[in-house]
Amino acid sequence: MGWVDAAVQGVLLGGLYALFAAGLSLIFGVMRLVNLAHGDFSIVAAFLALVLVDTTGLNPLLAPIAIVPLMAAGGYVVQRGVLNRTLGRGLLPPVLVTFGFSIIIQNLLLQIFSADSRRLNPGGIETASMALGGGLAVGWFPLLTFVAAVMILAGLELIIGRTSLGRAFRATSDDQETAQLMGIDHRRLYGVAMALAFAVLAVAGILLGIRTTFTFSSGPDRLLFAFEAVIIGGLGSLWGTLVGGVLLGVAQTVGAKFSPAWGVLTGHLVFLAVLVFRPAGLFTRGSGR
Amino acid sequence: MTLLSVRDLRAFYGDFQALFGVSLDVGDGEVVAVIGSNGAGKTTFLRAVAGLIPVDGDAIRFAGEPVGGRPAHELVARGIALVPEGRKIFPSLTVEENLQIGAFRRRPGPWTLARVCELFPILGERRRQRGTTLSGGQQQMLAIGRGLMTNPRLLLLDEISLGLAPVVVSAIYRALPAIVAGGTTALIVEQDVSQVLQVAQHVYCFRKGAVSLAGRPADLTRSLITAAYFGT
């Protein structure tokens, strides 16, 4: 495919990366937690969707209807059951516990589903494309993914900026103790935040599973790309995360055009370049962290 | 009716004891002052009442029920609100949002956004600005307004005059009658004695984590207060 084509593919891929990044960014913003199993949980969602599709014959595009609430509930339980207990005790517990989760999840998935590559099949839409003129063609599904990502990000912005819950997120992020003085139970709030992040992860995981093959070990790369998108875009800005995701996506697809092995590496190099030359990211709100 | 009843309250920061058996009462509808020098334990006392410090369950009774050690967010639902030392305005929120977050628990009562802005008009004028862009005195009004938005039965005010010019402090104290008229009891901690003694029905003086003097302002002479304050 041509260069412009590659760039367009990269932009659309970026939408998906932004979805992964949004959850990571939300959780870090609200509770300063980096969930090292972030990517792995999205793969769990993909496998859950696979089981659902295999047993019921449901179209994967409809799978979110069941999987999103399930994952959201799971996120709430994980946060309140385990992760809340790791907070406020220093740097080690959250990193170690979530890392532990990552290893546990990957190996459980390996045992249960074997090492085979899997894919969710929505019956043809993922390969259909539409012509945009000038010899340019865009896949329906990547476009759909991008649109979904933008809508979800807009929804998150709305929640954070306009609702009581969003105010509670921001207040707790600023000053957890004073937020308690407003009647905010931070343990419950964190649970809700994680539920929200898991819901977004579920959509991202399912879209990923339709777009490409996945296995038990696909999780860590999701975390890595999400992290890179967040850093490139700048901490604290959801729309910055979209730009970060897009830049990463374009870097990867254009890099892959040079040589397939260089796709991911180009993304890494762009990430490192941003880190070295603009450590605050491209769109940091306020002072950056 | 006694709204807040504290009996033999002890409080610790780790191994360090900050309060040594404090006892006091606050009647419904009253304004009660707690004075004392730095480090006397006044802020610790308020934090204990507000639920930020773990204490013995029976040491604090609110509206007849033991509430000692209950978490702060639960006490807000019961009607205890703390306006913390240093104001602690949320930097990510606008003035309006800072007020709105006070209403998070949606306790029923007379205080609404409109009514708070009537009390402190500057808040209405600056509603869209970031909370931390206000001046010190305005931030104090915002912090008080935010506390009022929880519709508390008991409002705890921690050193509201700290760092503010006397003129500004007077303006804030002038709002107190309206607050009490709305049905809120006030417990005010102050280092600046003069302002608060004019509005309080009862005053307690703290020294080294214990009550060193208690009485009505009219009954207390300057020398008595000085002695209790400094321990001479």
Add this chain to the structure above:
Amino acid sequence: MGAVAAAVVLVALATLPRWGDASLMRSLVEFIALLVLAQMWNLLAGYTGLVSIGQQAYLGLGGYALVVLADDVGLDPFLSVALAGVVAAAFALPTAAIVFRFRGGYFAVGTWAVAEVYRLLIANSSALGRGTGRTLAAVFPLARETRELATYAVAVALGVIAIAASYAYLRSRFGLALMAIRDSEPASDSLGVDVGRTKLMAYLTAAFGTGTTGALIYLNLLRISPDAAFSINWTAYMIFIVVIGGIGTIEGPIVGTAVFFALRELLSDFGAWYLVLLGTVAVTVMMVWPQGLWGLVTRRWDLRFFPVQRRLRA
């Protein structure tokens, strides 16, 4: 107490080639390798408060450095082990410049991101064997027993030096500075501890130790590939050993490595369940007994072989 136990162990190790067989020697090489890896990770996380999940970068770099130094440059493979550590530490410098911009969780992910970059760069290099990797040819001329004995000697030397050095280091001013930084960076900064430099020294030291161990591992295995050398499983082992054994102590990783080996023997037939169990145990220990198994022992019986805590005498 520590001195007596250490002397006994040293004598046993030194005489082992007489009374032990080759497979025991190989197991011990592996044991020591994991132990040193864990000690290095412990130095970073348990003492300095730097939680890295990218130490496999230095393991891989050390391993590849060994192959390059021994096969391409022609140096003695056994002496190259230490040199490989230096190479790894050299790469740690620019890496630190990047990752030290982060704290906490993002620091962890950053270290892993850099490890991935190293892996991909090597996997794309034809001189280094691309994805299939390379074999250490320099040892082929040697007789098998000689090679195994020399590897064992290198391992024992590495193990002893690592533990002795950790102990001495941590009991020195630097150790005190490290622990101060772990507890509070701003506080130690205000007390005159050069936080940046101390962290960097700890990071470089850990890279050196990890790189040297990586070289030892591949001296033993003889075949290196990017996916194996830069696998995150190495970090998983390091973390689990330290967490289960006891973070922030020197004895902890020793206990942890023993538990790790025991579990591996017990569960060798169960495939991936082994890692699931290991992960679950580590998470549980982290939540319930954060000081690990050795921490439980010191709590109960106040036993310390390598005391690095300082106590005020009343």
